[in-house]
Amino acid sequence: MNDEGGVFVGGGDRSAARQPDGERRVDARPNNGHRSANGRRPRILPYSWIIGQDAAKTALELSFIEPRIGGVLISGQRGTAKSTVARSFNLMMTGSLPVTLPINATDDRIVGTLDVPALLEGEWKERKSLLQEAGLGEVLYVDEVNLLDDHIVNLLLDVVSTGQLVVAHAVSDLRAEISFHLVGTMNPEEGSLRPQLLDRFGLLVEMTTESSVDVRARILDRVLEFDQVHRTGETPEYRKALDDDRDRMNQLREARDRLTEGGVVLPETARLQCARVAAALDVVGHRGDVTLARAAQAYAARRGAGVTEGADIQAVARFVLPHRRGAISRGGAATWSEADEATVRTVIDGDA
Amino acid sequence: MPEGGVAPLDVLVDCMALHAELRGLLLLDDQPGSSGERLAVVSQRLSATLRAVTGRPVREVRLGAGTSDDDLWAQLRLRPDPARQGVLLEHVPQPLLEQPRAGEPRVPLPLVTIPDLAIVSVPAARAIVAVAGAAVAVTERDGFSRQWEPTGAWVAVCDPAKIGSISPHLLDRFPLRASVSHLVMSATTATTDPGVPGSREGSATVWDGAPWPTMARPMIAEIARRSSADAQGLRRPIACARLAVACARRRGGERVEWDDVEMAMSLLAPPRSHPAADGPDTGGSRAPEGAADEAGSGADQASRPARRNQTVEDDPTLTDALTVADEAGLGLHVEHGGPAELTHQVPLPAGPAIRPPLYPEDDAEPLREIEPLRLLWTASHTVRQLHGQVIGTRTATDLRDIAVVPSLLRAAARHIARRPSRTSPGGPLLIGRGDLRAYRRAPVPEQMLILLLDHTARPGASWAPTLAGYLEWAYVQRARLAVIEIGVADGSDARPQLHAERFLARGILDPRVEAALAAPVGTATPLAHGLDLAQMTVRHVLRQGNALVREVYLVIATDGRGNVPLAASRLGESPPARGAAGVQDAIEVAMRLRGFRQLVVHVLDLGSAPYADLPTRLAEASGAVLPETPRE
Numbered sequence A: 001m002n003d004e005g006g007v008f009v010g011g012g013d014r015s016a017a018r019q020p021d022g023e024r025r026v027d028a029r030p031n032n033g034h035r036s037a038n039g040r041r042p043r044i045l046p047y048s049w050i051i052g053q054d055a056a057k058t059a060l061e062l063s064f065i066e067p068r069i070g071g072v073l074i075s076g077q078r079g080t081a082k083s084t085v086a087r088s089f090n091l092m093m094t095g096s097l098p099v100t101l102p103i104n105a106t107d108d109r110i111v112g113t114l115d116v117p118a119l120l121e122g123e124w125k126e127r128k129s130l131l132q133e134a135g136l137g138e139v140l141y142v143d144e145v146n147l148l149d150d151h152i153v154n155l156l157l158d159v160v161s162t163g164q165l166v167v168a169h170a171v172s173d174l175r176a177e178i179s180f181h182l183v184g185t186m187n188p189e190e191g192s193l194r195p196q197l198l199d200r201f202g203l204l205v206e207m208t209t210e211s212s213v214d215v216r217a218r219i220l221d222r223v224l225e226f227d228q229v230h231r232t233g234e235t236p237e238y239r240k241a242l243d244d245d246r247d248r249m250n251q252l253r254e255a256r257d258r259l260t261e262g263g264v265v266l267p268e269t270a271r272l273q274c275a276r277v278a279a280a281l282d283v284v285g286h287r288g289d290v291t292l293a294r295a296a297q298a299y300a301a302r303r304g305a306g307v308t309e310g311a312d313i314q315a316v317a318r319f320v321l322p323h324r325r326g327a328i329s330r331g332g333a334a335t336w337s338e339a340d341e342a343t344v345r346t347v348i349d350g351d352a
Numbered sequence B: 001m002p003e004g005g006v007a008p009l010d011v012l013v014d015c016m017a018l019h020a021e022l023r024g025l026l027l028l029d030d031q032p033g034s035s036g037e038r039l040a041v042v043s044q045r046l047s048a049t050l051r052a053v054t055g056r057p058v059r060e061v062r063l064g065a066g067t068s069d070d071d072l073w074a075q076l077r078l079r080p081d082p083a084r085q086g087v088l089l090e091h092v093p094q095p096l097l098e099q100p101r102a103g104e105p106r107v108p109l110p111l112v113t114i115p116d117l118a119i120v121s122v123p124a125a126r127a128i129v130a131v132a133g134a135a136v137a138v139t140e141r142d143g144f145s146r147q148w149e150p151t152g153a154w155v156a157v158c159d160p161a162k163i164g165s166i167s168p169h170l171l172d173r174f175p176l177r178a179s180v181s182h183l184v185m186s187a188t189t190a191t192t193d194p195g196v197p198g199s200r201e202g203s204a205t206v207w208d209g210a211p212w213p214t215m216a217r218p219m220i221a222e223i224a225r226r227s228s229a230d231a232q233g234l235r236r237p238i239a240c241a242r243l244a245v246a247c248a249r250r251r252g253g254e255r256v257e258w259d260d261v262e263m264a265m266s267l268l269a270p271p272r273s274h275p276a277a278d279g280p281d282t283g284g285s286r287a288p289e290g291a292a293d294e295a296g297s298g299a300d301q302a303s304r305p306a307r308r309n310q311t312v313e314d315d316p317t318l319t320d321a322l323t324v325a326d327e328a329g330l331g332l333h334v335e336h337g338g339p340a341e342l343t344h345q346v347p348l349p350a351g352p353a354i355r356p357p358l359y360p361e362d363d364a365e366p367l368r369e370i371e372p373l374r375l376l377w378t379a380s381h382t383v384r385q386l387h388g389q390v391i392g393t394r395t396a397t398d399l400r401d402i403a404v405v406p407s408l409l410r411a412a413a414r415h416i417a418r419r420p421s422r423t424s425p426g427g428p429l430l431i432g433r434g435d436l437r438a439y440r441r442a443p444v445p446e447q448m449l450i451l452l453l454d455h456t457a458r459p460g461a462s463w464a465p466t467l468a469g470y471l472e473w474a475y476v477q478r479a480r481l482a483v484i485e486i487g488v489a490d491g492s493d494a495r496p497q498l499h500a501e502r503f504l505a506r507g508i509l510d511p512r513v514e515a516a517l518a519a520p521v522g523t524a525t526p527l528a529h530g531l532d533l534a535q536m537t538v539r540h541v542l543r544q545g546n547a548l549v550r551e552v553y554l555v556i557a558t559d560g561r562g563n564v565p566l567a568a569s570r571l572g573e574s575p576p577a578r579g580a581a582g583v584q585d586a587i588e589v590a591m592r593l594r595g596f597r598q599l600v601v602h603v604l605d606l607g608s609a610p611y612a613d614l615p616t617r618l619a620e621a622s623g624a625v626l627p628e629t630p631r632e
Helices: A054-065 A082-094 A109-112 A118-119 A131-138 A149-163 A213-232 A234-261 A269-281 A289-302 A310-320 A336-352 B007-019 B036-054 B122-131 B159-165 B181-187 B217-226 B235-250 B258-268 B289-295 B404-413 B464-477 B512-515 B527-541 B568-571 B582-593 B615-624
Strands: A070-075 A139-143 A164-169 A172-177 A181-186 A203-208 B022-028 B058-062 B074-080 B087-093 B107-115 B139-143 B144-148 B153-158 B177-179 B322-325 B345-348 B390-395 B435-443 B446-456 B482-488 B501-505 B551-558 B598-606
Touching: A054 A070, A054 A082, A054 A181, A054 A203, A054 A234, A054 A289, A054 A310, A070 A082, A082 A139, A082 A181, A082 A234, A109 A131, A109 A149, A109 B139, A118 B087, A118 B404, A131 A139, A149 A164, A181 B527, A203 A310, A213 A234, A213 B217, A213 B235, A234 A289, A234 B582, A269 A289, A269 A310, A269 A336, A289 A310, A310 A336, B007 B036, B007 B177, B007 B181, B007 B235, B007 B258, B022 B036, B022 B181, B036 B058, B036 B107, B036 B181, B087 B144, B122 B139, B153 B159, B177 B181, B217 B235, B217 B258, B235 B258, B404 B435, B446 B464, B446 B512, B446 B527, B464 B551, B464 B598, B482 B512, B482 B527, B501 B512, B501 B527, B527 B551, B527 B568, B527 B582, B551 B615, B568 B582, B582 B615, B598 B615
Parallel strands: A070 A181, A070 A203, A139 A181, B022 B153, B022 B177, B058 B107, B107 B153, B446 B482, B446 B551, B551 B598
Antiparallel strands: A164 A172, B074 B087, B139 B144, B322 B345, B390 B435, B482 B501
């Protein structure tokens, strides 16, 4: 990893508590994917302090409980806290921000090469690529994923679809098995995503602006409170939020363990329901059926159940299927309507 | 003007310095070409205040049409090797990264100025989206990584008339807005602001150790209520609330008062009446008395600064070009890349002193520029940006487009052999001339032709006679081609094809093009879906990635009689009732084609009675040209 970051010393010689602008005088962290050297939490709202956006939270939690779901794409208008939800979830679950692929990344950092800072000093040292780092932390986060350059998307698709990173050039001959799930955010106003990449996201969530005045006021209140915590230090409410985050993390880990250990059954009926639901909604390919079953199982694990039921399928269909329907291959947008919800209900009730 | 004569510039600048989450200011200026000095007034005030408040040096960074990724993030700079063995490479992070450097006890705070947001380069626009206002920013380039919490300030100028051509995503990164003339006029005439005791340079001591102000819930509810009709997410009310907090902080208050809320609202909310009457006590920005009492800090309890000298803004007769004495904030040190030194006369644009709306993009439709294909000289992308995708490297013959990492790898392979034994093999890497590699890139056509062919309206057996001029142009220019077909023959089961089909070709010699020109005609006309694919194609080639096309011709050959609604095309379902939904959807989608600076739309009018006006309506909606259409 890069040692260039170091400790951010900007801000002069005043103590943090006395800074007029309340800026914290410490960098988030020098390295990608780890907490800062001084252990401070990055300036991200605690997960339990995020108001609303239940769909995005649910999708992220399901993807954690069952990693084979394959990640989450959060799509929504600007100002809906897409990035905050994604980062805050990772922070809660792992204690660090996710490995991030920025839109300005060059391909050498994606597939890996020698450690350039070390090389400049004459030292021959290999350095893990972003994809390898993501494999260690399970998540590769891509903000504004629809703005990635095409050739970067190609690199990404190569690795995601084959599960292998193959690099062969003058100084490296690497073949590594890599597994991670993608978490992406995008604003659909800025352009669409290639269907091949879209299909690699197990779940799709459409985030919308909260319109209730009461909810908006609560969000404002929370944002101001967090601004204050950031300046003046932790409050009892903030500490409680971190405690709540820890509790939530433990619940999710427990659910994941239970699922991994076979503690959540997917009966034959539920499997058939998944296939029928996918067929009824014109889903292209079979990845949708499989992902629907896995997501439903994760949903059952999340609510503490031992058997996957029709209601679990009903709850997750809106995340799994919209971006796998025939319309996408025709250049259309991912859509999900009340009629689709009713179709799912009808299929499940018909099987019950 | 808020607070009876307190200069809005002072308030905004102080608040930006005092509240790191407010460090983005969009200046609306209908004459951005001559806004340099007005921007300089704002940036120099801000620079001084940031230095005073944060205790950090401020380094100005200017973004424009020619800004490249290397300018923004980091450069590898060559320096001579003392041992004369070659040259040494040094990694030089740019100020945006806020990276500590040897010998600098304090990391400079970047002050990013953007003289014209409408023509900013793609890398610069992406940097704004990625860094401005972000809690965390990341860069991963040329072997270097950094993740940091940005604290810099961003000030951009934008012509309200061109705001439709700017991505809303970009505009959203600036929480504060102001009319530049309104701001500068008030600043240049206002006297000392009683809200901030002491001089600006020494003003940081006023806030040192003061608690961060809290805001009562009724005030928060009021801001939320005011923004409830706003479908633009929560960034605007959040900015307003934070501005109120910063206003309280600015006057040293422990709590936000209703006056602070009023001031924030008056600075950020669009005016409801003539500004002469738009004082702090008018305009309905007062919270209900009950709410104020509930907050325990009614407006009347707050001491309101006395109204000071009448400012230029208050003069409703002001109609001619103005020159106003600049009485404050000059001569401030800008460490790097600062604007030209100000004269003491700041020219202001002509026009009445009415505050324009601060969010013009909400009301205005996306507007086409007058000369959409004529790139301003400053709007030209750099040569590197116009190059295509990297397909390999070659020996460099000059220092343009150097492939940094491959060059380093080649040098590394020869490193030990080059170092004489007396020198440590672990010393700095030497780069020889023969090590330098440049990128080999795929050529990128600078032009693109998009054909939207409505086969149900085709005037003959083939489109070739109708489209001959466009096809010749595409051949001569070696333009890329996208063909979108609608109304092709029904399927074998006689079901109409309800969706459009698209394919991309390197040029018109692609065999699919000839086939498309004479495709069998069907019965359905999913015009809206075809237009939707067209606008997505345009958006992709003009706005996504760095390898961008410079000009696009979209030719829509149709009679306008779309009979498949967009939703039906997407879902592949036959519409229950056809009616005019297909036409209406097509018009709505066509409107989204406005606002692309490098796009020219031609609608080939193939309409006939009784719906002969449909192509014209389509052209009006999309801002298209209606050329003479040759028919057989």
